Amino acid sequence: MSLSTALKTGDVTALPSRRDEDWRWTDLRGLIRVLPEPAPKFDGEVAAGPFAGLADGEILFVNGRHVATSGQGDVLALRFVAATDKASQAASYAVVVEPGASLTLLESHEGRAAGYISDVSLDIAVGEGASLTRIVLVEDDAEAVDVVTARVELGAGASFAQTVLTSGARRQRIETHVAHPGAHAQARLDGIYLLNGQRHADQTTVVTHDGVDGVTSQLTKGMVADQARGVFQGRIIVQPGADQTDARMGHHALILSDKAEIDAKPELLIFADDVACAHGNTIGALDEEAVFYARQRGIPELEARAMLTQAFVGEVVERIEHAGAREIAAAWVAKQLGREE
Amino acid sequence: MLKIENLHARVEDKPILKGVTLEVPAGEVHAIMGPNGAGKSTLSYVLSGRGGYEVTEGTASLNGEDLLSLEPNERAAKGVFLSFQYPLEIPGVPALTFIRTAVNAQRRARGEDEIAAPAFLKLAKEKAASLKIDFEMLKRGLNVGFSGGEKKRMEIFQMAMLSPKFLILDETDSGLDIDALKIVSEGVNALRSPERGMLVITHYQRLLDYIKPDRVHVLAAGRIVASGGPELALQLEAEGYDKYVGAAA
Numbered sequence: 001m002s003l004s005t006a007l008k009t010g011d012v013t014a015l016p017s018r019r020d021e022d023w024r025w026t027d028l029r030g031l032i033r034v035l036p037e038p039a040p041k042f043d044g045e046v047a048a049g050p051f052a053g054l055a056d057g058e059i060l061f062v063n064g065r066h067v068a069t070s071g072q073g074d075v076l077a078l079r080f081v082a083a084t085d086k087a088s089q090a091a092s093y094a095v096v097v098e099p100g101a102s103l104t105l106l107e108s109h110e111g112r113a114a115g116y117i118s119d120v121s122l123d124i125a126v127g128e129g130a131s132l133t134r135i136v137l138v139e140d141d142a143e144a145v146d147v148v149t150a151r152v153e154l155g156a157g158a159s160f161a162q163t164v165l166t167s168g169a170r171r172q173r174i175e176t177h178v179a180h181p182g183a184h185a186q187a188r189l190d191g192i193y194l195l196n197g198q199r200h201a202d203q204t205t206v207v208t209h210d211g212v213d214g215v216t217s218q219l220t221k222g223m224v225a226d227q228a229r230g231v232f233q234g235r236i237i238v239q240p241g242a243d244q245t246d247a248r249m250g251h252h253a254l255i256l257s258d259k260a261e262i263d264a265k266p267e268l269l270i271f272a273d274d275v276a277c278a279h280g281n282t283i284g285a286l287d288e289e290a291v292f293y294a295r296q297r298g299i300p301e302l303e304a305r306a307m308l309t310q311a312f313v314g315e316v317v318e319r320i321e322h323a324g325a326r327e328i329a330a331a332w333v334a335k336q337l338g339r340e341e
Numbered sequence: 342m343l344k345i346e347n348l349h350a351r352v353e354d355k356p357i358l359k360g361v362t363l364e365v366p367a368g369e370v371h372a373i374m375g376p377n378g379a380g381k382s383t384l385s386y387v388l389s390g391r392g393g394y395e396v397t398e399g400t401a402s403l404n405g406e407d408l409l410s411l412e413p414n415e416r417a418a419k420g421v422f423l424s425f426q427y428p429l430e431i432p433g434v435p436a437l438t439f440i441r442t443a444v445n446a447q448r449r450a451r452g453e454d455e456i457a458a459p460a461f462l463k464l465a466k467e468k469a470a471s472l473k474i475d476f477e478m479l480k481r482g483l484n485v486g487f488s489g490g491e492k493k494r495m496e497i498f499q500m501a502m503l504s505p506k507f508l509i510l511d512e513t514d515s516g517l518d519i520d521a522l523k524i525v526s527e528g529v530n531a532l533r534s535p536e537r538g539m540l541v542i543t544h545y546q547r548l549l550d551y552i553k554p555d556r557v558h559v560l561a562a563g564r565i566v567a568s569g570g571p572e573l574a575l576q577l578e579a580e581g582y583d584k585y586v587g588a589a590a
Binding site (some may be wrong): 076140286288289290292293294296297298299300301303307308311312314315337 | 390391392412413414416417418422423425429431432433434439440442443444446447450466476499503552
């Protein structure tokens with residue numbers, strides 16, 4: 001059951017539905033009655049992406065088709081652009097980071113049309129001792145359906161650091177699977193979601209520790225306003241024998257309206273004995289005392305709330321090591337919250 | 342300057358202020374003393390517009406402008422500053438960012454231009470030095486991990502940066518050792534001016550040795566039950582609040 005299968009076969013019954021446990025909060029079958037036509041080849045100009053100027057090279061997909069690759073280096077922009085209204089598109093791409101190499105992948109999902117359905121599938125291999133930083137910036141149309149699935153395989157001693165930034169869509173799922181060999185490899189899986197209106201965003205991660213001595217650290221923070229819905233599903237599996245695994249997962253979210261919703265399912269499935277695993281999950285409102293304190297100093301209520309929300313998710317931004325990407329993430333958060341300098 | 346007439350306020354169904362009348366002219370410092378539960382903090386919150394308090398009767402105005410109908414941030418822009426008894430910690434918002442946001446919000450509300458970054462930093466460095474605040478502390482989350490004394494100094498620092506017209510100090514002496522009390526008092530005294538009024542709320546006379554009031558009022562059971570000169574504070578220190586608690590009840 002997947003969106004990509006449904007798009008390939010045209011069979012809506014192949015769509016994941018609420019009967020699939022892993023998709024119960026991101027029902028596609030109930031939403032999509034008819035699959036739209038595949039998007040046509042796009043001949044127009046595509047404006048610069050959100051990471052323009054930061055990357056040495058760019059790999060560009062438009063309407064599900066690979067249209068250009070330019071430049072090279074260890075900072076690459078990977079762009080998936082939806083350019084046609086009410087059409088469907090599917091793309092897949094493979095990324096291999098050679099042993100010992102280092103790559104920063106600045107991935108953007110750019111909705112430049114309305115009401116499209118998009119499926120992107122990535123296969124990522126991070127070789128022995130290699131490192132990959134993956135920043136995923138998802139800016140979808142409010143009526144779009146978007147599923148991004150990445151399968152990441154880490155080599156011994158590899159490091160993988162991911163930060164997903166999303167403002168949601170009609171239905172949206174950013175799913176990441178990490179095959180973790182242990183063996184001094186490190187994975188960091190972070191995310192920020194800032195949702196308003198009727199937007200929905202689902203960040204799902206599955207990390208499987210297969211060998212001794214692996215580290216996973218996760219921090220996702222989000223805010224939902226209006227009638228928006230945020231979903232966090234984090235699963236960490238520690239297989240038998242994967243001793244000395246150190247896995248920590250945190251999901252913390254703010255609900256700013258009675259009609260907004262957060263669904264969270266942190267899961268630690270531990271089949272080894274000698275491990276350090278922890279998870280924390282909190283959902284709450286802004287501290288009204290802090291809001292009053294800021295207002296007493298002259299800051300209007302909406303600005304005070306935005307400032308406190310920005311500070312709340314700022315912790316995730318600070319974990320991005322790549323300075324340029326960190327600045328873009330901070331600016332994106334400020335823009336989403338209406339706090340542009 | 343500040344004029345309060347027959348102010349009644351309640352929290353849920355419980356009346357706390359039962360007819361407070363008080364006038365603080367520009368240039369004067371008035372102290373409000375009183376036993377615990379008298380309504381001292383309630384008075385400061387009602388004047389600054391905190392939620393959860395309902396004014397059932399009476400008025401409060403600053404320079405003839407009604408305060409009670411304004412939002413807390415509008416009152417701040419008019420010049421009301423409340424120094425909190427327990428200042429909040431705001432993780433993730435550096436003190437300088439917080440204060441600059443506040444300064445500019447107040448300026449916008451008054452139709453003035455925003456302050457330029459260099460001018461703001463210059464002013465911040467001056468004021469921090471005079472309050473013996475390490476400038477590096479201002480780059481960290483506001484009040485996060487600060488001691489009680491540091492938080493109170495940070496309140497005075499914000500006061501100095503915002504240059505309000507009317508100051509309300511709510512139990513500013515609580516949690517301060519003698520050195521911190523001196524620094525904080527000097528900071529407050531530096532803000533005394535013929536155009537500015539102050540209301541100093543305190544349980545103990547000690548603070549008033551450092552911030553000398555022009556008038557002292559005793560608040561008991563929601564009313565001002567006695568007013569006098571600075572000597573009233575000394576008398577309270579010697580005799581306690583017993584006779585006023587009895588009189589008000």
